[in-house]
Amino acid sequence: MNAATLLGVEKHVGSLEPGKAADFIAVAGDPTADITTLKSVHFVMKDGRVFKVE
Numbered sequence: 294m295n296a297a298t299l300l301g302v303e304k305h306v307g308s309l310e311p312g313k314a315a316d317f318i319a320v321a322g323d324p325t326a327d328i329t330t331l332k333s334v335h336f337v338m339k340d341g342r343v344f345k346v347e
Contacts, residue, residue: 316339
């Protein structure tokens, strides 16, 4: 959110809220603790559209 604010685009991106653009993934685990969790992505959403559900 801080990066979006610094860039002046916080009305459109930077947090998960209705009406804002968001790209995100879901993994089983904490990728900051174990980067290998990113090898198995269970959910992908880009611009509000779901591309993968596992």
